[in-house]
Amino acid sequence: MQPGDEERRGGESRSPAELPARQSPLALKVGRRDASEMALFQSVFSKDAPKPGQSRLRLMPDDGSDTFRSVRRGVAAFAEGAFAAIRNPNSHEAGLPELPEHLGVFSTLARWVDTAALAL
Template sequence: MWRSGHRREAVTAAARKVNAEARNKIGRRDVGETKLFQRVFSLDAPKADQPRLRLMEDDGSDTFRSVHRGAMAFAEGCYAAIRNPNSHEDGLPELPEHGALEQLAAFSLLARWVDAATVLTV
């Protein structure tokens, strides 16, 4: 896709892949994208059907809360501001290479967090 100039499509494919990897990691198929990341990075304790992803151990600190609130907000931003327009808006001009690289970098960071996170279950 990239070499043929379909950069917007490449970014959308990356967004889909991050979503799929997060779903696979927690074993859920009933939610995706924004709702998925709101639930997995939630500060609430896990429930039987709602595992959590933890980027660090819950030591009760403001840092723990900030990291997970930030990851949740970052993921929401990635899907709302990048993936949704790329997927749902017809007639958008193709992304310039530097813009597409920046968008891919955002999803790359989210993918790294998902990969590094520990799954917390009941």
């Protein structure tokens, strides 16, 4: 953590992925600012049906197929892994040689959010 990080976070000492996803493209698309980025990915790609205030994102229509279930489960797992293994640890380091690959991971997540259909 850098000096001043706690002040910018309102005095909280949690990692960035644990903080509310206030203005992320995902939060804006689903209209939620009540959860961390990782928790929001888990929620919007949940197997549960949408509920009031908890919309879902779908990369393909839910046709009940194994493919639909695999894609939904894979996106949620990919996002959790990206935040846990890349974003959280690397938010505290500088000059990482694998940064281009890490940007590719988050670019993939951003594309999925951008192209996913909103299920209300």
